[in-house]
Amino acid sequence: MSDDSPFLSALRRLDAVAEVVDIPEETFLRLRHPKAVLTVSVPLRRDDGSLEIFTAHRVHHNDLRGPGKGGLRYHPDVTLDECKALAFWMTCKCAVMDLPYGGAKGGIAVDPKSLSLLELERLSRGLIRRIAEFIGPQLDIPAPDVYTNERIMGWMMDEYAHVVRRHEPAVITGKPLALGGSHGRSDATARGGYVCIAKLAEERGWKPAETTVAIQGFGNAGQGIARLLDEAGYRIIAVGDSSGAIFSEDGFDVPSLIKAKNETRKLEAVYCEGSICDQVDANRISNAELLELDVDILIPAALEDVITTDNAANIKARTILELANGPVTSDADDILDEAGITVIPDILANAGGVTVSYYEWVQNRSGDYWSADEVRQRLENRMSYQFDRVMELAAEKEISLRMAAYALALKRLGESAEAVGTRDLFNGKD
Numbered sequence: 334m335s336d337d338s339p340f341l342s343a344l345r346r347l348d349a350v351a352e353v354v355d356i357p358e359e360t361f362l363r364l365r366h367p368k369a370v371l372t373v374s375v376p377l378r379r380d381d382g383s384l385e386i387f388t389a390h391r392v393h394h395n396d397l398r399g400p401g402k403g404g405l406r407y408h409p410d411v412t413l414d415e416c417k418a419l420a421f422w423m424t425c426k427c428a429v430m431d432l433p434y435g436g437a438k439g440g441i442a443v444d445p446k447s448l449s450l451l452e453l454e455r456l457s458r459g460l461i462r463r464i465a466e467f468i469g470p471q472l473d474i475p476a477p478d479v480y481t482n483e484r485i486m487g488w489m490m491d492e493y494a495h496v497v498r499r500h501e502p503a504v505i506t507g508k509p510l511a512l513g514g515s516h517g518r519s520d521a522t523a524r525g526g527y528v529c530i531a532k533l534a535e536e537r538g539w540k541p542a543e544t545t546v547a548i549q550g551f552g553n554a555g556q557g558i559a560r561l562l563d564e565a566g567y568r569i570i571a572v573g574d575s576s577g578a579i580f581s582e583d584g585f586d587v588p589s590l591i592k593a594k595n596e597t598r599k600l601e602a603v604y605c606e607g608s609i610c611d612q613v614d615a616n617r618i619s620n621a622e623l624l625e626l627d628v629d630i631l632i633p634a635a636l637e638d639v640i641t642t643d644n645a646a647n648i649k650a651r652t653i654l655e656l657a658n659g660p661v662t663s664d665a666d667d668i669l670d671e672a673g674i675t676v677i678p679d680i681l682a683n684a685g686g687v688t689v690s691y692y693e694w695v696q697n698r699s700g701d702y703w704s705a706d707e708v709r710q711r712l713e714n715r716m717s718y719q720f721d722r723v724m725e726l727a728a729e730k731e732i733s734l735r736m737a738a739y740a741l742a743l744k745r746l747g748e749s750a751e752a753v754g755t756r757d758l759f760n761g762k763d
């Protein structure tokens with residue numbers, strides 16, 4: 334693994350946490366080694382009759398607290414090492430939210446926008462046939478991530494049922510409602526992030542109309558948080574997607590932005606062909622400029638590693654809500670801390686998604702389905718409760734919210750490691 338390996342970079346945060354909290358040494362040892370990794374080739378018969386082979390990975394990082402849980406990503410840059418980092422974050426995120434899950438993640442190295450709708454379906458079903466023995470309701474439960482969505486989850490669940498020859502909706506979450514999905518899953522990631530902002534706003538006395546926001550990424554997470562903040566009266570002054578970003582000093586009318594972006598779906602209900610930059614008449618800026626805008630709240634909601642040692646010193650936002658996984662590299666943490674920027678870390682900020690995925694899994698397994706209000710209430714209660722635990726720990730130890738979130742996760746993982754026995758137990762010291 335190279336020094337800039339995403340997995341090594343992710344693990345570096347463990348060293349910092351080990352210095353401030355007392356966690357059994359073996360917990361760290363366990364977290365440094367993913368439990369199992371699987372790499373497969375997925376053949377795809379293209380519409381023109383040709384055959385193409387794609388590489389896919391699935392990583393089980395840790396299952397001390399329960400079966401693996403984590404998304405499936407379709408992106409040309411997907412690598413095994415990136416999946417390991419994303420799976421490690423899932424282990425920590427599920428522990429922060431006190432969900433009975435471990436961490437997993439996977440993806441296919443593919444540009445899904447280059448596929449037809451039928452090719453996309455064949456590829457998704459082909460992936461499930463290849464990884465069917467590696468996933469399952471008690472083993473590893475995939476979900477949507479970058480460039481995968483509920484329609485794709487529906488195909489995958491259907492294919493899994495063909496492979497195992499029984500209906501098994503709890504194998505995958507983020508499904509359409511009509512196929513056993515849950516109310517509130519589609520905007521769960523954003524809603525969880527919104528709870529964090531609302532709690533911080535209450536504590537710090539923010540006035541929404543005077544609070545400016547920039548959002549990088551305008552897909553599931555980015556659009557959802559834009560809508561919720563707009564409804565609460567915040568001023569969204571910049572949004573971006575893979576092609577660039579747009580800026581408006583006065584703030585955007587968010588419903589029309591979302592409409593414009595989604596009007597250009599290339600494949601029915603899957604991808605947007607047009608960039609927000611081409612759809613809306615506004616000042617164009619680059620994604621790099623968006624990150625450095627003088628705003629109150631910056632929300633990275635696209636890919637990892639966008640704030641690094643190269644640009645961290647230029648960040649002017651007072652608060653960063655990490656809706657994306659891993660948007661800040663571990664070596665940039667100190668620069669943001671020293672600048673007094675509050676970072677609500679990914680393993681807390683975007684945990685609303687996995688929380689409602691958990692509710693979906695519970696509903697699938699019990700056969701008892703909940704109303705939208707019930708899902709929302711449960712999500713808000715859990716987010717709010719765990720947010721308070723992280724804030725308390727940060728205040729008590731005088732550490733950042735990121736360190737506190739990791740410390741909370743490691744404490745819970747450490748309790749599980751101790752329950753199965755550490756060196757002290759086997760040496761008769763317990």
Ligand code: NAD
Pocket residue numbers: 477478479480481522549550551552553554555573574575576620634635636637656657658683684686687
């Ligand atoms: P999505 O596919 O719905 O949207 C991704 C967005 O990112 C799109 O608007 C795309 O144009 C934009 N994008 C892609 N490459 C970009 C680039 N180089 N620069 C700027 N923008 C770029 O994905 P999503 O589900 O919204 O996921 C976004 C992030 O949130 C990811 O880091 C994902 O891991 C994280 N996340 C998602 C969920 C979920 O439930 N969907 C849960 C937790 C975390």
